[in-house]
Amino acid sequence: MKKILVLLAFFFCATAKAQQSDSLIISKIINQALTNGECYPRLNYLCKNIGPRLSGSLNGEKAVEYVNQLCVEQKLDTTFLQPVTVPHWVRGEKEQAYYKVNGKKSAVAICALGGSIATYKKGICAPVIEVHDFDELKVLGREKIEGKIVFMNHPMKSSFVHTFDAYGEAAGYRWATAQYAAKYGAIGVVVRSMTLALDNNPHTGAMGYNDTIIKIPACAISTIGADELSAAIKNNSQVEFYFRQSCEKFPDAQSYNVIGELRGSEKPEEIIVIGGHLDSWELGEGAHDDGAGVMQSLEVLHIFQNLKLQPKRTIRFVAFANEENGSRGGKQLLAYAKERNEKIIAAIESDEGGFTPRGFSFNGDSLKMQKVMSKQELFYPYDLKYWENGYGGTDINYLKEVGALLIGFVPDSQRYFDVHHASTDVFENVNKRELELGAGSMAALVYLLSEYGVNP
Amino acid sequence: MKKILVLLAFFFCATAKAQQSDSLIISKIINQALTNGECYPRLNYLCKNIGPRLSGSLNGEKAVEYVNQLCVEQKLDTTFLQPVTVPHWVRGEKEQAYYKVNGKKSAVAICALGGSIATYKKGICAPVIEVHDFDELKVLGREKIEGKIVFMNHPMKSSFVHTFDAYGEAAGYRWATAQYAAKYGAIGVVVRSMTLALDNNPHTGAMGYNDTIIKIPACAISTIGADELSAAIKNNSQVEFYFRQSCEKFPDAQSYNVIGELRGSEKPEEIIVIGGHLDSWELGEGAHDDGAGVMQSLEVLHIFQNLKLQPKRTIRFVAFANEENGSRGGKQLLAYAKERNEKIIAAIESDEGGFTPRGFSFNGDSLKMQKVMSKQELFYPYDLKYWENGYGGTDINYLKEVGALLIGFVPDSQRYFDVHHASTDVFENVNKRELELGAGSMAALVYLLSEYGVNP
Numbered sequence: 001m002k003k004i005l006v007l008l009a010f011f012f013c014a015t016a017k018a019q020q021s022d023s024l025i026i027s028k029i030i031n032q033a034l035t036n037g038e039c040y041p042r043l044n045y046l047c048k049n050i051g052p053r054l055s056g057s058l059n060g061e062k063a064v065e066y067v068n069q070l071c072v073e074q075k076l077d078t079t080f081l082q083p084v085t086v087p088h089w090v091r092g093e094k095e096q097a098y099y100k101v102n103g104k105k106s107a108v109a110i111c112a113l114g115g116s117i118a119t120y121k122k123g124i125c126a127p128v129i130e131v132h133d134f135d136e137l138k139v140l141g142r143e144k145i146e147g148k149i150v151f152m153n154h155p156m157k158s159s160f161v162h163t164f165d166a167y168g169e170a171a172g173y174r175w176a177t178a179q180y181a182a183k184y185g186a187i188g189v190v191v192r193s194m195t196l197a198l199d200n201n202p203h204t205g206a207m208g209y210n211d212t213i214i215k216i217p218a219c220a221i222s223t224i225g226a227d228e229l230s231a232a233i234k235n236n237s238q239v240e241f242y243f244r245q246s247c248e249k250f251p252d253a254q255s256y257n258v259i260g261e262l263r264g265s266e267k268p269e270e271i272i273v274i275g276g277h278l279d280s281w282e283l284g285e286g287a288h289d290d291g292a293g294v295m296q297s298l299e300v301l302h303i304f305q306n307l308k309l310q311p312k313r314t315i316r317f318v319a320f321a322n323e324e325n326g327s328r329g330g331k332q333l334l335a336y337a338k339e340r341n342e343k344i345i346a347a348i349e350s351d352e353g354g355f356t357p358r359g360f361s362f363n364g365d366s367l368k369m370q371k372v373m374s375k376q377e378l379f380y381p382y383d384l385k386y387w388e389n390g391y392g393g394t395d396i397n398y399l400k401e402v403g404a405l406l407i408g409f410v411p412d413s414q415r416y417f418d419v420h421h422a423s424t425d426v427f428e429n430v431n432k433r434e435l436e437l438g439a440g441s442m443a444a445l446v447y448l449l450s451e452y453g454v455n456p
Numbered sequence: 457m458k459k460i461l462v463l464l465a466f467f468f469c470a471t472a473k474a475q476q477s478d479s480l481i482i483s484k485i486i487n488q489a490l491t492n493g494e495c496y497p498r499l500n501y502l503c504k505n506i507g508p509r510l511s512g513s514l515n516g517e518k519a520v521e522y523v524n525q526l527c528v529e530q531k532l533d534t535t536f537l538q539p540v541t542v543p544h545w546v547r548g549e550k551e552q553a554y555y556k557v558n559g560k561k562s563a564v565a566i567c568a569l570g571g572s573i574a575t576y577k578k579g580i581c582a583p584v585i586e587v588h589d590f591d592e593l594k595v596l597g598r599e600k601i602e603g604k605i606v607f608m609n610h611p612m613k614s615s616f617v618h619t620f621d622a623y624g625e626a627a628g629y630r631w632a633t634a635q636y637a638a639k640y641g642a643i644g645v646v647v648r649s650m651t652l653a654l655d656n657n658p659h660t661g662a663m664g665y666n667d668t669i670i671k672i673p674a675c676a677i678s679t680i681g682a683d684e685l686s687a688a689i690k691n692n693s694q695v696e697f698y699f700r701q702s703c704e705k706f707p708d709a710q711s712y713n714v715i716g717e718l719r720g721s722e723k724p725e726e727i728i729v730i731g732g733h734l735d736s737w738e739l740g741e742g743a744h745d746d747g748a749g750v751m752q753s754l755e756v757l758h759i760f761q762n763l764k765l766q767p768k769r770t771i772r773f774v775a776f777a778n779e780e781n782g783s784r785g786g787k788q789l790l791a792y793a794k795e796r797n798e799k800i801i802a803a804i805e806s807d808e809g810g811f812t813p814r815g816f817s818f819n820g821d822s823l824k825m826q827k828v829m830s831k832q833e834l835f836y837p838y839d840l841k842y843w844e845n846g847y848g849g850t851d852i853n854y855l856k857e858v859g860a861l862l863i864g865f866v867p868d869s870q871r872y873f874d875v876h877h878a879s880t881d882v883f884e885n886v887n888k889r890e891l892e893l894g895a896g897s898m899a900a901l902v903y904l905l906s907e908y909g910v911n912p
Contacts, residue, residue: 034614158490158889161838196889356812356868358839382617383814385841412812412868414889433614433652433870 026444032303033440039295040432046291047427052282055322056088056253063278064256067319071260081256084321084332088253092246100240108225109200112245113207114325116218123244130233146185149241152177153192163413178218179210189218192226200224201422204281206325255321257329264313271314272449273347277323284425292354294319299439311450320395330395337402345454346405349393354435355411359386364405368454386410405454482900488759489896495751496888502747503883508738511778512544512709520712523775527716537712540777540788544709548702556696564681565656568701569663570781572674579700586689602641605697608633609648619869634674635666645674648682656680657878660737662781711777713785720769727770728905729803733779740881748810750775755895767906776851786851793858801910802861805849810891811867815842820861824910861910
């Protein structure tokens with residue numbers, strides 16, 4: 001009995017000591033992120049000297065080169081490009097739109113949805129019919145919809161506290177209204193922008209066609225435009241809508257996942273993936289979505305290097321290609337991992353903006369989750385108290401297939417959809433300290449993962 | 457024994473039921489704040505139609521009228537103005553400054569510190585000497601300082617996770633450098649702005665003189681200006697600094713605390729104070745500091761009214777006068793409470809900006825604190841997990857004398873000092889949802905205080 005007590009005492013002392021030393025190292029990591037970070041100027045360069053970088057674009061190539069160069073300059077143990085074949089869709093000329101009541105035209109701000117076909121060169125004009133969900137479409141049926149432009153006015157709900165929940169509830173209307181409306185003979189669709197803000201900025205984003213149904217052009221209208229259009233429809237028996245867009249789909253193009261690694265000293269075969277996606281929509285600069293996530297993730301490795309922290313397990317930074325309209329970068333990383341029979345123990349993605357960090361969401365084996373979550377109190381001094389089951393990230397989700405514990409970095413979500421996929425997603429709307437604290441939070445979690453792994 | 461068990465079971469069931477009903481009501485409160493709030497348009501009006509409102513100014517009077525009118529329109533049970541005599545300091549013409557090396561002048565952005573005297577009409581120019589803290593001043597002594605302008609270049613430390621800690625460490629240099637430097641014969645001081653951002657905006661704020669020491673003019677220099685000036689001093693043996701400001705102190709003026717109440721239905725004599733301060737510095741619009749706090753506090757009562765929630769205890773909204781340069785509104789409320797022998801059980805202040813709420817900090821009787829903090833899990837679904845001993849607020853702190861539990865509303869602090877006391881503290885930098893969530897959080901806490909009081 002005495003022996004057991006001594007052993008227990010030893011165990012608790014050792015645990016307490018490890019906790020103390022972990023807490024000290026985490027404090028150094030956060031300090032480093034806030035006082036010696038590189039992610040903010042790097043994001044500045046990406047946004048201002050390269051700019052938006054949709055898959056297949058020249059900017060996309062430049063961004064790959066830039067991030068690759070950063071990895072090389074940073075002297076990571078390994079740096080390489082992983083080829084990814086990506087779609088190549090181009091917006092074309094600035095879109096035009098108006099609604100017309102009794103011959104009077106009122107211009108509204110729109111943008112083509114990503115993946116949409118063009119309208120006729122001179123645009124399309126037709127009576128517009130407003131609906132709020134797919135059920136309304138169905139009830140109206142072909143009789144009321146044929147030959148018309150469907151206006152899907154489904155606002156994101158401000159009652160959700162977490163804005164991603166509001167997005168989740170509404171984004172299906174952006175994706176699928178064109179295919180649903182085409183079934184009933186609509187000739188085009190205009191979808192209310194996915195944002196909680198009331199402003200004049202249309203928000204783009206991916207939409208999808210159904211190969212068995214005719215393709216019709218789809219655009220997003222600003223929320224102010226949507227409210228105006230809705231009011232016009234309410235007050236007039238006949239409202240027409242006109243829009244013109246010249247987007248075009250080209251053959252697939254060559255792009256790359258940019259990968260850089262710090263090799264683990266004790267279990268190099270166990271890999272922790274950390275990343276964001278390098279591609280972005282082209283209305284803004286892809287600052288929050290997701291230049292921030294890329295630069296924060298690279299900063300994680302930088303912090304290890306600056307502090308001369310030797311990770312026990314391998315840390316793999318990935319700047320994913322093509323999250324926005326194809327997710328091919330994520331799929332490619334999975335294929336690569338399977339081919340090599342890699343042991344990716346965990347994957348962290350930052351793709352919810354460079355805002356003040358709140359914590360992490362987890363998806364995977366519950367015992368592994370419990371093990372990682374059991375360390376959460378180490379993060380409380382930094383107000384990182386959100387530790388919940390939840391979403392990992394679009395790019396890393398594929399890695400579930402190889403058993404990785406998926407971890408989503410969760411920043412404060414209140415401002416994200418103000419700028420998401422819009423012209424306002426620019427560097428000026430990223431706060432330096434918020435971005436840096438996020439990088440530090442991720443580095444702290446990666447440190448624990450690299451020290452202790454995920455096996456219970 | 458059985459009886460006791462039955463009683464215990466009854467007690468736990470009743471507690472669980474109350475918790476459930478509290479959780480439902482809090483969810484309605486937050487929903488109301490996010491979907492039916494008035495604080496954002498009201499703040500817009502205050503910022504854009506009235507603007508900055510320093511004590512003693514015409515705008516200050518207009519702001520009092522506006523908030524009083526809101527209370528009346530909102531049909532509170534009681535609305536009244538509490539006279540407060542306030543200081544009246546005026547900035548005067550736009551300040552000018554440059555540093556001079558070998559005859560070459562380089563302009564820098566400055567502003568007079570609040571309460572400072574003017575320079576001579578044509579300005580003052582003298583050799584400038586850089587220090588980083590009061591110890592350096594002391595070591596240099598009269599010999600090195602006499603006749604010079606002292607440049608206090610003490611940066612706020614970015615290593616602090618909570619920016620108010622960084623402010624606390626540094627703000628004394630804004631307040632007291634003039635009196636310390638004058639002791640050694642300096643003829644003026646220029647203080648590095650209190651912000652963590654590197655930009656061209658000087659940040660004002662209160663400074664103080666010591667009546668036994670000669671008064672010298674004091675200004676704040678932007679952080680970019682401070683870095684440039686510091687580099688010039690490092691690279692040159694003789695650097696001169698010039699600045700001109702024409703600020704002036706007038707006789708005290710009449711102002712008011714604006715007060716509005718919802719009367720408690722069961723214990724009306726127990727009062728819960730909730731407020732922010734209505735005065736603001738005049739470089740920006742006083743949006744975060746502290747129009748946000750005023751409008752959030754008034755929204756708390758609005759939410760009770762909209763939901764037809766009858767508070768058991770009295771809720772007193774206060775728009776405090778003169779927090780920035782005198783705190784006379786806070787003192788006056790205390791005097792009023794003492795005169796009437798009022799029972800103010802708790803006081804909440806929102807004066808850290810209209811950012812995403814994180815929680816509350818408490819100051820007062822530990823048993824009362826424990827009682828209130830024991831409810832914190834009700835706030836976890838809204839990510840309000842910061843519940844710590846700490847600061848109440850400048851205006852409410854006086855109420856400690858009458859036994860009030862002081863509660864500081866704690867929003868995320870990362871962006872606050874970017875705009876604090878600067879031209880960037882404008883409505884555009886307030887996010888609607890962040891502001892509203894803050895109001896909802898405060899209303900939820902006020903609801904619990906009004907239901908259960910603070911006595912253990």
